[in-house]
Amino acid sequence: MSPELKAKIIAVCDKKIAQKGENVGLSFYAFFANKNDNPAALMEVATWWIQTHQLDHFEKAKTIKQMIQDTL
Structure with missing residues (x-):
């Protein structure tokens, strides 16, 4: 997976955790626009x-x- 895509995934995870807390779940679609x-x-x-x-x-x-x- 490209470094840019990894960075985007981490950023989205950080944003969702900040918004909804440590136990927030998401699917892989969360990293993409509709x-x-x-x-x-x-x-x-x-x-x-x-x-x-x-x-x-x-x-x-x-x-x-x-x-x-862990893959970085």
């Missing part, structure tokens, strides 16, 4: 989320953030 303007990035995150890590549809933002930080 309009599919970057299908390659969407597929990259979906593959990481679903195939690579076999995560549930909703996961805790703090878990996703930690998983991404």
